Amino acid sequence: MNINELAELIEKQKKIVDEIQSIESFIRLYRDDESRNKYIMAKEERRKILLAENTKLSFMIETADFKLDGIRNSNVSDISDYLEYAKDVVDLHSIQESIDTNNSYIMALANDDSIKTRDQEKNRVKQLEQLYLRKKEIEGNTQKYSNIKFGRDIALKILQKQEIENKIFELDNSIGSLKQNELDNLIIQKKELLNGLKECNSVINDYFFNKNQRKQDIIVEMKRLNLNSERNVENLNLMKLESLNNKHKNSIDVGIEQIANALNSNKQQLKKLIDEFISIGGVLKSECDLLQSELKKSIDFANEINKLKKVINNKKEVELANKKDIEKENKKQINNKNVVKQEPKKQENTQSLNNENEYKIKQDLREMFKDYTMNGDILDNIERYGTSYISKIKCDPSLNKPIQEEPTNFLKQKIELFKKKREYKKLLSEAKITKHDQSEYYGMLNRNIEYLEYEIEQNKNQKHR
């Protein structure tokens, strides 16, 4: 299961829970109503009847023998006026019926000579007058609906239709989604959803348990790799010191190769762990950042080792070249003793070459550590002081100051000689003289130095005596 599938599962679960809550809310609302089903069925039946009636009425109205277009095109745009007129029409019909009835009675009473009937006739006339007044009123209103002319039955149907529509509207409001089938379906669906939910929960719980367990394992493994990397860095620092000292080159190379392999292996493992960490989802940012940081550090170390190896290889090449030069020179000396005078020149050239290469190496090292920051005393110092390594000076523990010895006079003389030798070399290198003359002067210089050294040795021997 990947993170996307998990997300889908969670989303599905959320929808299920929402829907279940909605259903439960609905069911809870009607749970205690025992006649709910009957009520719903009755309502539904009633609704069907009303709808059928409505359809029938609509048909009748549409096909009625009156000018429907006239109604539609009338000035009566307001439905309330329309319905009021329908009522008037209905009233008018009933009034007319009453008038007719009363007229009949009046006619009958007029033919009856009894007093009793006369009183009755008066009452009838009075009623008839009232009916005529109402009829006149309605007919007066009719002027307002000049284009609306229909019979009493139609008016009644219009009123009924209005009433039915109102009832349907109310019923729709009350029924809403209270359809039995729908409700049954929802209950079944709820059961299915609950089963699905249970399965989802089971899968999700198992997954999260396993994921958390695996996450803990990854963290432990990452810490182990981190410790491993730190040890490798310590070893690397030692290798650097030794490599700059030019000691034990072969073993250094082997060591660096081993460190490179170890760091590379760490890098690969961390990369895999990070990928897995991401793939199982729920990645904590801090943990992920930590892993990324470790990976970056590991990559940095690997890069650093590569650079260091390059520098050391350059250095080895230079030394090899120098060695070849020296061997070549020695062979020349053996073959031709007459060219001894040229030796200082060759040595100087070799020395110059050495310095040049050393300078290049130093530049490389400086570049290598230019933007490099890392914890650790040695690397810290390298960063702070440039391309160097640190050697501790023997100190007086009580004063915490370097122990300093006075040189012997003999050593002082040798040092003075050293200085002179260096000074002569400098003067010669700066003097605008031919190479041939330079060789001559170097020969003289060497002889002078040899003489001075001889003198110093003599003085030393005399003092010893």
Add this chain to the structure above:
Amino acid sequence: MVEKDKIIQFENGEKFYVLNTFNVNDEEYLELIKLNEESNEIIGESFGAKYIENNGIIGISIMSNLDFAEIKQ
């Protein structure tokens, strides 16, 4: 702080003659000559170094066996 024309020894046993001291930007530089640990004979060319006192550590930062003149530059 080390003085000119004195001999110092590293903890690994190596001995050096302090040929010169310089102060550049408040940092102390030394010119050293390597000596034989037993006989005090000169056994190498001079080279540049930086004197370091940091958190109780007193040491020398060797400048890759380069000529001291380069450091002064």
